[in-house]
Amino acid sequence: MVNRRIAEILRNGQPDESLVVQGWVRTKRELKGFAFIEVNDGSSLANLQAVINQDLPDYEAIIKQINTGASVEVAGVLVASQGKGQRIELQAETVKVYGEADPETYPLQKKRHSFEFLRTIGHLRSRTNSFGAVFRVRNACSAAIHQFFQERGFLWVHTPIITASDCEGAGELFSVTSLNLKNVPRTENQEIDYSQDFFAKPTYLTVSGQLEAEVMAMAFSNVYTFGPTFRAENSNTSRHLAEFWMVEPEMAFCDLEGDMDLAEAFLKYIFNFVLEKCPEDMEFFNQRIDDTVLATAENIVNNQFERLTYTDAIKLLEKADFKFEYPVSWGLDLQSEHERYLAEQLFKKPVIVTDYPAQIKAFYMRLNDDEKTVRAMDILAPKIGEIIGGSQREERLDVLERRVVAQGMKPEDLWWYLDLRRYGTVPHAGFGLGFERLVQFMTGMGNIRDVIPFPRTPQNAEF
Amino acid sequence: MVNRRIAEILRNGQPDESLVVQGWVRTKRELKGFAFIEVNDGSSLANLQAVINQDLPDYEAIIKQINTGASVEVAGVLVASQGKGQRIELQAETVKVYGEADPETYPLQKKRHSFEFLRTIGHLRSRTNSFGAVFRVRNACSAAIHQFFQERGFLWVHTPIITASDCEGAGELFSVTSLNLKNVPRTENQEIDYSQDFFAKPTYLTVSGQLEAEVMAMAFSNVYTFGPTFRAENSNTSRHLAEFWMVEPEMAFCDLEGDMDLAEAFLKYIFNFVLEKCPEDMEFFNQRIDDTVLATAENIVNNQFERLTYTDAIKLLEKADFKFEYPVSWGLDLQSEHERYLAEQLFKKPVIVTDYPAQIKAFYMRLNDDEKTVRAMDILAPKIGEIIGGSQREERLDVLERRVVAQGMKPEDLWWYLDLRRYGTVPHAGFGLGFERLVQFMTGMGNIRDVIPFPRTPQNAEF
Numbered sequence: 001m002v003n004r005r006i007a008e009i010l011r012n013g014q015p016d017e018s019l020v021v022q023g024w025v026r027t028k029r030e031l032k033g034f035a036f037i038e039v040n041d042g043s044s045l046a047n048l049q050a051v052i053n054q055d056l057p058d059y060e061a062i063i064k065q066i067n068t069g070a071s072v073e074v075a076g077v078l079v080a081s082q083g084k085g086q087r088i089e090l091q092a093e094t095v096k097v098y099g100e101a102d103p104e105t106y107p108l109q110k111k112r113h114s115f116e117f118l119r120t121i122g123h124l125r126s127r128t129n130s131f132g133a134v135f136r137v138r139n140a141c142s143a144a145i146h147q148f149f150q151e152r153g154f155l156w157v158h159t160p161i162i163t164a165s166d167c168e169g170a171g172e173l174f175s176v177t178s179l180n181l182k183n184v185p186r187t188e189n190q191e192i193d194y195s196q197d198f199f200a201k202p203t204y205l206t207v208s209g210q211l212e213a214e215v216m217a218m219a220f221s222n223v224y225t226f227g228p229t230f231r232a233e234n235s236n237t238s239r240h241l242a243e244f245w246m247v248e249p250e251m252a253f254c255d256l257e258g259d260m261d262l263a264e265a266f267l268k269y270i271f272n273f274v275l276e277k278c279p280e281d282m283e284f285f286n287q288r289i290d291d292t293v294l295a296t297a298e299n300i301v302n303n304q305f306e307r308l309t310y311t312d313a314i315k316l317l318e319k320a321d322f323k324f325e326y327p328v329s330w331g332l333d334l335q336s337e338h339e340r341y342l343a344e345q346l347f348k349k350p351v352i353v354t355d356y357p358a359q360i361k362a363f364y365m366r367l368n369d370d371e372k373t374v375r376a377m378d379i380l381a382p383k384i385g386e387i388i389g390g391s392q393r394e395e396r397l398d399v400l401e402r403r404v405v406a407q408g409m410k411p412e413d414l415w416w417y418l419d420l421r422r423y424g425t426v427p428h429a430g431f432g433l434g435f436e437r438l439v440q441f442m443t444g445m446g447n448i449r450d451v452i453p454f455p456r457t458p459q460n461a462e463f
Numbered sequence: 464m465v466n467r468r469i470a471e472i473l474r475n476g477q478p479d480e481s482l483v484v485q486g487w488v489r490t491k492r493e494l495k496g497f498a499f500i501e502v503n504d505g506s507s508l509a510n511l512q513a514v515i516n517q518d519l520p521d522y523e524a525i526i527k528q529i530n531t532g533a534s535v536e537v538a539g540v541l542v543a544s545q546g547k548g549q550r551i552e553l554q555a556e557t558v559k560v561y562g563e564a565d566p567e568t569y570p571l572q573k574k575r576h577s578f579e580f581l582r583t584i585g586h587l588r589s590r591t592n593s594f595g596a597v598f599r600v601r602n603a604c605s606a607a608i609h610q611f612f613q614e615r616g617f618l619w620v621h622t623p624i625i626t627a628s629d630c631e632g633a634g635e636l637f638s639v640t641s642l643n644l645k646n647v648p649r650t651e652n653q654e655i656d657y658s659q660d661f662f663a664k665p666t667y668l669t670v671s672g673q674l675e676a677e678v679m680a681m682a683f684s685n686v687y688t689f690g691p692t693f694r695a696e697n698s699n700t701s702r703h704l705a706e707f708w709m710v711e712p713e714m715a716f717c718d719l720e721g722d723m724d725l726a727e728a729f730l731k732y733i734f735n736f737v738l739e740k741c742p743e744d745m746e747f748f749n750q751r752i753d754d755t756v757l758a759t760a761e762n763i764v765n766n767q768f769e770r771l772t773y774t775d776a777i778k779l780l781e782k783a784d785f786k787f788e789y790p791v792s793w794g795l796d797l798q799s800e801h802e803r804y805l806a807e808q809l810f811k812k813p814v815i816v817t818d819y820p821a822q823i824k825a826f827y828m829r830l831n832d833d834e835k836t837v838r839a840m841d842i843l844a845p846k847i848g849e850i851i852g853g854s855q856r857e858e859r860l861d862v863l864e865r866r867v868v869a870q871g872m873k874p875e876d877l878w879w880y881l882d883l884r885r886y887g888t889v890p891h892a893g894f895g896l897g898f899e900r901l902v903q904f905m906t907g908m909g910n911i912r913d914v915i916p917f918p919r920t921p922q923n924a925e926f
Contacts, residue, residue: 022715022889024681024682024887041683041684041715042618042682042683042684043616043683043684069886069887071887071888071889098887098888098889099886099889100887101885101886101887102885106886122678123678123879123880123882123883124882124886126678126679126681126683127887131682132682135620135679135682135683136618136683138621139618139619142619143609143613143619146606150606153468153470153506155505155598155599155602156602156605156606157602158601158691158916159916160706160916160917160919160924160926161624161691161706162668162693162705162706162919162924164925165926174625174639174640174641175639175640175644176637176668177637177638178635178637178638178695179638179644181640181644181647182647182654182655184644184645184647192644192645198705199705199921199922199923199924200922201924205624205639212926215585215586215589215926216589216598216916218487218590219487219589219590219594219598220505220589220595221486221504221505227691228621228624230624232641232661242625242661242662243623243624245621252485253536253561395561395562416925416926419586419587421562422564422568423562423564423565423569424487424532424533424534424561424563424564424590425534425561426534426561426562427561452621453620453621453622453675453678454622454675456623456625456662458661458663459661459663461623461625461662461664461666463623463628463675463678463879
């Protein structure tokens with residue numbers, strides 16, 4: 001007999017086929033003379049129903065063992081289902097129980113559990129419908145990202161996790177050290193003796209792979225990173241993680257127009273990919289979690305994104321017949337309420353805002369001729385807010401050096417980054433996508449801790 | 464005119480096609496009345512040759528600017544090449560210089576540089592032939608890994624980088640902290656006051672995602688990790704990195720046979736993929752770096768791997784007509800010389816050694832009925848040595864608890880891992896592949912620091 005995955009059986013299985021399935025029991029219903037069990041192997045939201053007749057040897061003993069959470073191997077023949085809800089079911093010929101799950105202690109009984117509770121059993125929560133769907137969609141997003149870039153000849157580059165540079169200055173950094181924290185060695189003048197640390201200098205967990213991705217783009221033209229990044233920011237919110245994954249493409253010979261074109265194509269590709277690969281999971285989110293997720297996904301796939309400058313956006317916001325909590329004024333950053341007004345109320349589709357004031361953006365963004373704005377872009381989506389941030393990079397050595405100094409950094413600390421402008425510099429651009437934000441928006445999950453298998457947040461590094 | 468990548472032009476370009484290329488100048492040759500430049504954009508090892516005639520406006524000025532390392536955009540028409548070494552070349556109509564590279568200071572002049580020297584300019588070394596080829600092959604290996612698993616319905620799972628568990632005990636750990644190292648807070652009895660640390664407990668960089676991958680396999684059946692892992696081991700060798708990427712598949716309802724089948728198919732798939740996608744780069748390694756890399760790759764692709772137990776391997780080694788440096792005796796681990804003897808001298812193909820003594824392997828490996836050996840397997844390849852290590856996992860709660868205690872660990876620290884055996888336990892198995900080792904073996908590069916963009920090693924966290 002052939003061993004098959006349940007997703008494939010539900011899609012292709014035909015009556016009279018003999019097969020074996022292996023999975024975990026979701027529910028059991030005992031009736032007169034037989035029992036139904038729903039078996040799930042994680043390949044799909046839907047279970048395969050197996051029918052166990054009482055003429056099976058050891059029927060009573062087996063039925064007693066197969067409670068919710070038990071692991072089983074069922075061999076049998078597919079038959080057309082008489083009941084509602086499924087096209088086919090498995091008529092069991094043998095049932096083997098690998099492991100039981102004591103109903104007195106197994107935490108995942110049939111009733112609904114809160115996501116808060118499920119976070120405390122992060123080692124079991126993936127066995128529920130919601131988390132099963134989340135992590136299948138998360139995988140589909142990952143697969144879409146790699147496929148998108150590989151099809152276009154981008155190289156996946158692994159930028160360092162441990163870094164000695166704190167130049168991006170994006171919030172607080174985690175220190176990485178091999179020193180004994182109980183007894184940090186000191187130099188004669190009571191400084192930390194970093195010569196005894198593993199890297200012989202202070203090191204941190206990276207906040208972004210962008211600067212190193214620029215290095216690689218200057219050799220391979222088109223590259224992307226997809227890896228973990230970190231913030232030691234004490235934000236206990238539903239939108240912050242201390243450890244999260246980022247995607248950062250970087251393109252040589254590319255300006256902001258090309259950057260926006262790629263970002264728009266990229267988002268459409270991912271949403272489209274997931275709608276095609278995970279229709280059942282997406283339907284589940286739309287029904288159970290947030291009834292706008294399908295409309296939001298389709299809005300992104302089907303609309304040409306609106307593009308306007310920050311200056312024009314400010315004008316529109318100033319004219320808006322809407323009472324904002326935060327002030328609107330040229331030079332101030334856009335708040336979430338402003339971004340949502342633009343995308344949801346005004347344009348009703350994704351909006352790309354460009355050319356932000358230089359003083360609210362990073363030093364590496366290309367200065368416009370007005371000397372006041374930079375070639376930055378943020379993509380704002382309905383229901384989502386900012387989902388992508390990017391820029392054309394400053395490729396002119398003199399301008400970049402000036403901006404580095406103006407922001408209080410030392411050019412010598414960035415010698416290698418400046419070298420990219422010194423030798424064969426080219427116009428280039430890139431953007432960053434917070435991967436968990438993407439999955440959160442895709443699925444409608446309210447808390448970002450519920451879209452990563454093992455979330456790291458203040459006071460929490462369980463499992 | 465169409466903007467095209469050089470790899471594609473060299474493959475498909477036809478005379479009379481008009482196009483634009485953008486890239487960096489590798490060499491320039493000035494002749495009477497015209498000049499040749501070799502342009503590379505990172506898409507391939509080979510350059511596109513462009514011919515610049517002196518009737519081009521500003522010919523003298525342009526030629527002076529285009530030195531090795533300069534960035535250019537050349538528009539023109541493809542013509543059949545008169546010269547040796549290339550099928551087609553580009554007859555330039557316009558040449559735009561984006562950025563110069565002063566030959567007085569640009570470190571990558573035409574002469575050969577040692578890999579040691581190139582490590583000191585890690586931000587530029589990808590612009591050389593060798594590192595271009597390495598990172599294209601590295602990307603192809605990555606793409607092969609994702610494609611292999613995605614085709615088979617495995618989910619890519621992101622296991623945590625920051626972890627509070629030090630259970631794997633694989634060498635030294637890096638600490639991760641947000642405490643001020645200059646002034647580590649103390650409790651009343653002079654212990655470190657971790658309540659003030661970000662996670663309110665000691666945390667480390669992960670050494671393996673396996674235990675968390677097992678969690679995910681118990682819900683999705685088949686999963687894999689592909690992410691960074693860390694060792695604070697003070698090993699200054701050509702085979703050790705402090706930060707490296709690992710691939711760790713984990714399969715529910717799988718025993719050691721299934722694990723070996725998957726690992727063998729996996730290795731063959733990757734080598735085959737790279738031979739097909741990067742023939743030119745692989746040929747380069749074979750000619751310039753190590754003239755056995757193609758033969759080794761083909762040996763892996765074309766042979767059925769030999770499988771034998773550790774006990775049989777010891778017998779063969781004891782009988783071997785070969786003087787080993789290290790002793791051979793049942794209970795001792797195999798040394799590199801023993802592994803290479805088996806794969807290179809005896810079987811002349813990859814060998815999978817199984818069922819190692821329990822005391823030299825990790826606590827989570829499944830104990831055999833002899834109570835002396837465990838269901839572990841290592842794959843040893845000619846020229847390479849150990850490339851994959853895996854095992855069937857201990858799925859029996861009582862046996863696992865016994866082994867945890869025997870290795871001096873506390874079962875309560877592993878409560879969630881033990882829960883996987885308490886609720887719906889199943890036979891399961893997996894393996895680990897050190898990604899940089901793979902790339903090193905694939906390319907023949909002698910030092911592992913030369914197959915990762917920005918290596919982290921003792922006293923070194925540059926760029």
